Amino acid sequence: xxxxxxxxxxxxxxxxxxxxxxxxxxxxxxxxxxxxxxxxxxxxxxxxxxxxxxxxxxxxxxxxxxxxxxxxxxxxxxxxxxxxxxxxxxxxxxxxxxxxxxxxxxxxxxxxxxxxxxxxxxxxxxxxxxxxxxxxxxxxxxxxxxxxxxxxxxxxxxxxxxxxxxxxxxxxxxxxxxxxxxxxxxxxxxxxxxxxxxxxxxxxxxxxxxxxxxxxxxxxxxxxxxxxxxxxxxxxxxxxxxxxxxxxxxxxxxxxxxxxxxxxx
Amino acid sequence: xxxxxxxxxxxxxxxxxxxxxxxxxxxxxxxxxxxxxxxxxxxxxxxxxxxxxxxxxxxxxxxxxxxxxxxxxxxxxxxxxxxxxxxxxxxxxxxxxxxxxxxxxxxxxxxxxxxxxxxxxxxxxxxxxxxxxxxxxxxxxxxxxxxxxxxxxxxxxxxxxxxxxxxxxxxxxxxxxxxxxxxxxxxxxxxxxxxxxxxxxxxxxxxxxxxxxxxxxxxxxxxxxxxxxxxxxxxxxxxxxxxxxxxxxxxxxxxxxxxxxxxxxxxxxxxxxxxxxxxxxxxxxxxxxxxxxxxxxxxxxxxxxxxxxxxxxxxxxxxxxxxxxxxxxxxxxx
Amino acid sequence: xxxxxxxxxxxxxxxxxxxxxxxxxxxxxxxxxxxxxxxxxxxxxxxxxxxxxxxxxxxxxxxxxxxxxxxxxxxxxxxxxxxxxxxxxxxxxxxxxxxxxxxxxxxxxxxxxxxxxxxxxxxxxxxxxxxxxxxxxxxxxxxxxxxxxxxxxxxxxxxxxxxxxxxxxxxxxxxxxxxxxxxxxxxxxxxxxxxxxxxxxxxxxxxxxxxxxxxxxxxxxxxxxxxxxxxxxxxxxxxxxxxxxxxxxxxxxxxxxxxxxxxxxxxxxxxxxxxxxxxxxxxxxxxxxxxxxxxxxxxxxxxxxxxxxxxxxxxxxxxxxxxxxxxxxxxxxxxxxxxxxxxxxxx
Numbered sequence: 001x002x003x004x005x006x007x008x009x010x011x012x013x014x015x016x017x018x019x020x021x022x023x024x025x026x027x028x029x030x031x032x033x034x035x036x037x038x039x040x041x042x043x044x045x046x047x048x049x050x051x052x053x054x055x056x057x058x059x060x061x062x063x064x065x066x067x068x069x070x071x072x073x074x075x076x077x078x079x080x081x082x083x084x085x086x087x088x089x090x091x092x093x094x095x096x097x098x099x100x101x102x103x104x105x106x107x108x109x110x111x112x113x114x115x116x117x118x119x120x121x122x123x124x125x126x127x128x129x130x131x132x133x134x135x136x137x138x139x140x141x142x143x144x145x146x147x148x149x150x151x152x153x154x155x156x157x158x159x160x161x162x163x164x165x166x167x168x169x170x171x172x173x174x175x176x177x178x179x180x181x182x183x184x185x186x187x188x189x190x191x192x193x194x195x196x197x198x199x200x201x202x203x204x205x206x207x208x209x210x211x212x213x214x215x216x217x218x219x220x221x222x223x224x225x226x227x228x229x230x231x232x233x234x235x236x237x238x239x240x241x242x243x244x245x246x247x248x249x250x251x252x253x254x255x256x257x258x259x260x261x262x263x264x265x
Numbered sequence: 266x267x268x269x270x271x272x273x274x275x276x277x278x279x280x281x282x283x284x285x286x287x288x289x290x291x292x293x294x295x296x297x298x299x300x301x302x303x304x305x306x307x308x309x310x311x312x313x314x315x316x317x318x319x320x321x322x323x324x325x326x327x328x329x330x331x332x333x334x335x336x337x338x339x340x341x342x343x344x345x346x347x348x349x350x351x352x353x354x355x356x357x358x359x360x361x362x363x364x365x366x367x368x369x370x371x372x373x374x375x376x377x378x379x380x381x382x383x384x385x386x387x388x389x390x391x392x393x394x395x396x397x398x399x400x401x402x403x404x405x406x407x408x409x410x411x412x413x414x415x416x417x418x419x420x421x422x423x424x425x426x427x428x429x430x431x432x433x434x435x436x437x438x439x440x441x442x443x444x445x446x447x448x449x450x451x452x453x454x455x456x457x458x459x460x461x462x463x464x465x466x467x468x469x470x471x472x473x474x475x476x477x478x479x480x481x482x483x484x485x486x487x488x489x490x491x492x493x494x495x496x497x498x499x500x501x502x503x504x505x506x507x508x509x510x511x512x513x514x515x516x517x518x519x520x521x522x523x524x525x526x527x528x529x530x531x532x533x534x535x536x537x538x539x540x541x542x543x544x545x546x547x548x549x550x551x552x553x554x555x556x557x558x559x560x561x562x563x564x565x566x567x568x569x570x571x572x573x574x575x576x577x578x579x580x581x582x583x584x585x586x587x588x589x590x591x592x593x594x595x596x597x598x599x
Numbered sequence: 600x601x602x603x604x605x606x607x608x609x610x611x612x613x614x615x616x617x618x619x620x621x622x623x624x625x626x627x628x629x630x631x632x633x634x635x636x637x638x639x640x641x642x643x644x645x646x647x648x649x650x651x652x653x654x655x656x657x658x659x660x661x662x663x664x665x666x667x668x669x670x671x672x673x674x675x676x677x678x679x680x681x682x683x684x685x686x687x688x689x690x691x692x693x694x695x696x697x698x699x700x701x702x703x704x705x706x707x708x709x710x711x712x713x714x715x716x717x718x719x720x721x722x723x724x725x726x727x728x729x730x731x732x733x734x735x736x737x738x739x740x741x742x743x744x745x746x747x748x749x750x751x752x753x754x755x756x757x758x759x760x761x762x763x764x765x766x767x768x769x770x771x772x773x774x775x776x777x778x779x780x781x782x783x784x785x786x787x788x789x790x791x792x793x794x795x796x797x798x799x800x801x802x803x804x805x806x807x808x809x810x811x812x813x814x815x816x817x818x819x820x821x822x823x824x825x826x827x828x829x830x831x832x833x834x835x836x837x838x839x840x841x842x843x844x845x846x847x848x849x850x851x852x853x854x855x856x857x858x859x860x861x862x863x864x865x866x867x868x869x870x871x872x873x874x875x876x877x878x879x880x881x882x883x884x885x886x887x888x889x890x891x892x893x894x895x896x897x898x899x900x901x902x903x904x905x906x907x908x909x910x911x912x913x914x915x916x917x918x919x920x921x922x923x924x925x926x927x928x929x930x931x932x933x934x935x936x937x938x939x940x941x942x943x944x945x946x
Contacts, residue, residue, distance in 0.1 A: 086832045101830045103823035105890030106816075114820055115831030117813050128812035317918045341915040346922070349868030350861050355657035355905065359912035362650040363641075374770060377861035380784055440867045441769035470768050472867050 014077055015040045016179055016211055017062065017093075022071035024057055031057040032068070033235040039180060044202055044212045046222040049232035050255050055215045056098075058232065059184055062213070063095045064088035076179070092179030096186055100169040104158040108150050109139045111157060112172045142175045146201060163194040170198055174205055181205055183214040187221055199225045219248040231255055307338050308366045308562050310555060313356055314344035315371040315397065316473070320527040320595040321500055321547050322371065325395065327599035328551030329369065336559050341365070348439075348473050350377035357381045367391035367406075367558040369551075372399045375444050379404070391561060395554045396547070398444050405571075406561055409553050411545040412574040413445045417452020417498075419577055420522045423541040424457070424494045427520035431462035432493030437481055437502040439473045446498045449524060453496050466492070471502050478505020479512065486513050493519060500525035500595075507538035526580055526594045534582060542580040544593045549575045626883055626899045629932055630906065637910035644913050652792065656860075658905045659794035660685070660853040664876040665883075665897040666805045667849030670842045672880050673809075675822040675889025676740065676747035678843065681850040682872035683758035684732040688854030689864040690762045692725025693771035700775050711775040718778055722855055729851015730844055732758055737843030741836040747843075755873065762866055771864040783859030794856045801849065806894045818842060822889025878904070882932050903928060 017039040024032040031054045039045055049055050060066040061073075064082030073080050075091055082088045085095070102111045113135050119125035139153055148171045150164060157165050166189060173181050183202075187195040195218075202212050202225055216222050222229060223243045231239040231254040239254040312329050314322035326342050333340035343360060345352035353373045358381060360368055368390055372378035379401050385392055386404050394408040402408055424434060436453055439446045450468055457463050466489065471478035478501060486492055486509075495510075497503025503523020507530070510516045516538050523530055526544035533539040553575065557568050578593045585591070638646040664681045671678045697706055700717030711717065732754070739750040785793050809815035817838050820828045829835050858864055881887060882903055883896025904925045911921045 085830055089832065097830070101824070101827035103820045103827050103890065105823035106819055110816060110820070114828070115833050117816060119813065128808075128814050130811060130813055130816060132811075342917070343912050344918055346918075347868065347871060350865055351660070351857065351868045354861075355654075355908060356912050358653040358657055359650075359909040362647065362653065362909070363644045363913040363915075374861070374863065374865065376770065376772065376863045377865060380779065380861070441767065442772075 015074075016076060018074045019062065019068075020072050020074070022058070022061055022073075023069045024054075024061060024066060025069055031235050032061070035071070035232075035235070035237055037230060037237065039211045039213055041211055042206055042209050043227040044206050044214070044225055046226035046229045047213060047215045047232065048217070048219075048222060048229060048251060048255060052234075053232040053255070054235040055232055056184060057235075059095070059182055059213075059215060062088070063093060063182055089176075092177060094173040094177035094181050096166075096169050096173045096181070096183040098184040098188070100165060102157055102165060102169050102172075104165075105156050107156055108153040108168045108171075109135050111168060112139055112175060114172075116176065143171060146171060146174060146204060147197075148201065149197070163190045166190060167194065167197065170201060174201060177205075177210055179210065181210060181212045183212065185215055185217070187216065187218060195221060219251060222251070223248055233257060308559060309339045309341070309363075310367045310369065310558060311341045311343065311360045311363070311365045312395075312551070312554070313353065313360060313368065313370040314342065315353075315373050316348040317344040317346060319500060320597050321396075321525050321545065323597060323599070324595040325371075325547035325551035325554075327596055328548035329555045330551075330599060332552040332555040336555065338555070338559055340555070345373070348373050348443075350374040350381075353378065354381045357385065361385050361388060361390060364388070365390060366562050367393065369393045369395050369554045369558060371396040373397070373443075375400050375442060391558055393554050393558050395550050396445060403571075407557050407568050407571045407573060409550050409557070409573045409575065410445065411550070411577060413448035414452040414455075415574075416524065416543050416545065416577050417449035417454075417496075418456040419452075419579060420449065420496050420524060420541075420543045421453040421456025423543065423579055424453075424496055424520060424522040425460050425463060427522065427540045428463070428493040430460050433464045433466055433489055433491060434494040434496065435466040435485060435492065436468040436496045436498060437471055437478050437506055438468050438498040439502060440470045449498045453498075463494075471505060473499070473501050475501045475505035475508065478502045479509035482506045482509025483513050486510075486515060486519075495519060495521045497521060497523035500527050500530065503539065503542070504529050504533070507533040511538055526578075528595065528597050531580070531585065531594055534580065534585065537582075540581070544578045544580050544590075544595070546575045546577070546593055547595065548593070625935060626896055626903070626932060629928070630899050630903050633903065633906050633910065633928075637906070637914070641910065641913050645910055650909065650913075652790075652795070654902065654905050654909050655795045655798070656792045658901055659792075659798045660856050660860075661872065661875055661879065661905075662798045662898065662901045663801055663849045663853040663856070664872060665879040665901045666801055666894060667846035668876045669805070669880050669883075669885055669892055669894055669897045670809065670818055671747070671846045672877070672885050672887060673818050673822045673889060673892040674839060674842055675825070675887075676839065676842070677751060677877070677887070678736065678747065678846045679751040679873045680732070680736060680755040680758055681846065681853075681876055682869040683755045683762070684729055684847050684850035685854040685857060685869050685872060686864070686866060687732065687758045687762040687765075688725040688728045688851035689858040690766045690771060690866065691728045692721045692855055693774050693858055693864040694721075694765065695724040696721030696775055696778065697771065697773050706773045709773070709776075711777065714775040714777050718775060718781075721778075725855045725858070726848065726851050729848045729854065731847070732851070733844035733847015734840070736847060737840035740843060741839050762864075766864065766866050768866060770866055774858065774862050774864075776862060778859050779862040783856070783862065794860060797852070797856065801852070802894060802898055809894055814838075814841070819890055822891075824890075875904070878929055882929055900932075903932070 015038040019035060019037050022032050022035040035058060047055050057066065061068050064085045064087045067083065103114065118131045118134050120129045120131045143150060148167055150168055151160060157168060170186055187198050190198065199221060205212050226243055229241040229243055229251060230237060231241065231251060233255060241251055310333065312326065314325065316322065322344065330340055343356050345356055350373050357370065361384065368385055370392065372394065375398065379399050382392055382399060382404055392405045394402065394405045396410050398408050434457065436450055438450050441447060457465055469481045471481055478497065482495065495506045497506045503521065503525060506521050506523065510519050510521065520540040522541045523539050524543050526542045530539060530542055534542055553573060561567065578590055580590055668678055668681060696717045699720055700706060700711040700714040705712060736751055736754055739745060740747050782793050787793060787796050809818065817833055820833065821835050821838060825835050879900035880897045883900030885892030885896060907925050907928060908921055
């Protein structure tokens with residue numbers, strides 16, 4: 001579970017996650033070409049690029065959904081191989097997928113604890129009996145701490161609006177992430193107010209020392225919250241921008257190819 | 266929060282309407298569907314057939330209803346959708362709850378129905394077995410059925426005559442374990458033993474499904490293209506055999522003798538798909554069943570004979586319209 | 600600031616109602632309405648403990664099937680083979696009992712010297728068959744990745760055909776009558792028929808499992824979004840295997856009860872049991888799309904048609920009207936329940 005005090009990633013000890021020379025092809029199509037990326041503690045990295053640039057593919061490699069054809073993944077200084085999302089999750093990497101991956105007929109508490117249910121102690125626990133009160137309590141506490149508003153954690157998610165459902169999915173990832181939170185288009189379906197809440201949440205996560213990597217098409221939001229903007233184009237990293245110094249036009253130019261190479265301020 | 270309760274209140278009015286209409290529907294159906302609304306002093310009888318929708322049982326129902334009317338007693342007719350003990354038992358149990366004076370029943374399994382019928386007898390309800398029987402037949406006041414062995418023999422002789430006393434023949438029956446069709450099969454087999462030039466291919470079971478009977482027919486024809494005759498041991502078996510022959514285009518070459526004379530079978534007979542029908546007298550079975558029960562209820566004297574057999578009529582294209590034959594053709598409604 | 604906390608009053612009450620899974624309370628109302636209507640029309644012929652006991656007993660097999668199928672349907676699957684599993688289990692159980700209870704000669708004369716061994720072993724055999732059939736269904740669904748509808752449609756034929764081959768198409772004769780007297784027609788404590796007692800135990804265990812355990816939660820989760828379940832690390836295939844095995848086991852148990860009640864394995868019967876079980880589950884509020892359902896609902900759904908039939912037979916209503924009425928009630932019940940549910944949901 002996410003704990004505020006412990007302080008997630010190693011700060012200043014080196015990057016939490018580093019990938020080098022990542023290649024990934026699907027048949028004739030090369031989706032990723034020699035991608036290098038670093039994610040350090042206490043930062044928010046935005047991954048942007050046009051459609052087909054390879055953003056989702058890169059995310060899938062980082063979260064263990066796909067295995068790269070070549071290249072290496074170094075996690076906290078150690079070479080690792082993720083053969084499944086489970087491997088990534090075990091390391092403390094949590095993901096909010098674009099399609100949310102929630103079970104709409106279940107309530108927020110059940111979704112948040114999905115796959116990680118708390119059981120009762122003793123014999124009942126061994127029989128699989130859930131400790132529903134405890135899960136409810138922990139959910140309430142964590143949501144309170146993260147300032148996340150969910151209308152009623154005991155109603156099925158299908159009774160929530162799209163935005164509220166997204167809030168629950170984000171809360172789930174944030175609660176369980178101990179090392180990195182990765183989000184694929186987290187504000188895509190949200191109205192302004194709710195998007196603002198998600199961005200606040202991203203900042204709060206960063207405060208605790210855990211880095212956030214997110215894909216987005218929304219330039220204003222990206223420039224608002226990110227510390228670094230990594231631009232992908234046709235499977236390669238074409239630019240890394242500092243949002244304080246670069247502009248959204250620069251970002252768009254990099255995405256579409258009217259600018260080449262790294263732009264450092 | 267308040268929105269939720271508002272929705273709740275709105276729905277509960279709809280819910281109320283739903284329940285009210287369901288309840289009203291039930292009451293309405295009960296009133297119009299329920300037959301003879303309690304005549305006070307007269308005896309109440311319940312007839313439970315083997316399966317609904319079968320014209321044999323419908324004709325039995327007609328005979329029973331006519332007798333009931335004449336004797337001034339109440340008759341409630343029920344039956345399962347499937348010829349099985351699991352379906353018939355709840356109906357029998359419910360009928361027992363209504364506490365009639367007598368129950369006439371065509372048991373759907375010779376072993377399985379013993380226990381439920383025993384429970385009726387334990388409650389002092391007179392039981393009369395119609396058509397089929399059970400292992401412990403002494404539980405019942407009497408049993409009325411066709412002499413199915415004899416019927417089978419008649420069928421065997423009729424088929425032998427149709428095919429010129431030589432060639433391959435087969436039987437299509439319902440399923441083993443039903444007393445009536447087993448006996449017919451038995452009688453048929455005995456009869457054709459007497460014809461040295463007739464080759465008996467055996468019996469197949471169609472589970473009382475005419476579609477299955479049809480496919481049994483067509484597949485037998487493929488492996489035995491020189492098949493000459495089929496005996497369908499009950500209504501659906503015979504019907505299905507006729508259809509199967511038509512599908513295979515073999516109506517001319519293969520003769521079919523079928524048990525029972527439903528309207529469809531009579532039509533098939535007219536058109537040449539079937540060649541002879543052994544009609545039972547279900548009307549008489551129903552009629553006699555009611556009379557025996559009422560006699561006993563009135564006089565408390567057991568019938569002279571506990572086993573009563575009813576007769577047969579062999580129906581062919583030639584005698585089909587004669588009045589003495591016509592009255593024994595089965596009815597689809599009374 | 601929104602209030603997420605375990606609030607007072609309303610949410611606490613809702614939680615208490617939610618735990619035992621009394622989701623579709625409305626179906627109760629329909630059942631109660633029917634009971635009241637029939638009681639008014641037919642008096643003590645309908646409204647008697649004896650009648651209710653026979654209704655429960657006659658429904659005991661379908662109840663077991665419905666409970667098993669509830670789990671399957673909540674995972675957004677379906678099991679059309681339950682009737683065939685029932686038959687196959689009862690056939691194998693019966694034949695085992697007959698084979699082990701005495702020599703063929705003894706048995707044909709209704710003597711069963713070894714029935715103390717024959718009967719329990721037969722029962723165990725029948726239950727194992729149910730388990731095995733369920734396992735086969737589960738393996739075909741998870742390994743071949745075929746839709747459950749197709750798989751169980753196929754196994755419906757395979758299991759039934761096997762039963763017919765083994766029994767020769769006949770109802771198995773010479774089953775020791777002790778099976779009937781000690782299970783089928785026996786009353787515990789003088790009034791509770793064993794089939795009902797077994798049904799009660801199964802229903803209670805099923806309720807506890809479905810609503811209080813991880814197994815139950817995974818069942819709902821997989822039905823709601825199997826992909827999401829997979830992504831959070833739930834072994835969906837393994838769970839489905841267990842669910843189909845459970846359904847098969849309960850169908851096997853129903854087969855034993857059928858054998859005990861009628862003292863024979865009825866091969867030609869139970870052909871429509873699969874539809875009856877699915878109807879019961881759907882009437883009870885379980886969604887065919889998965890993720891929603893309760894055991895209590897399925898219990899009520901089992902008895903609504905049973906009460907209708909019983910009430911109509913007692914009242915002397917023509918059989919065909921009974922089927923019309925049951926069809927109407929099914930549609931009405933599901934319609935109202937769905938309207939209520941979609942009023943709560945958004946999108």
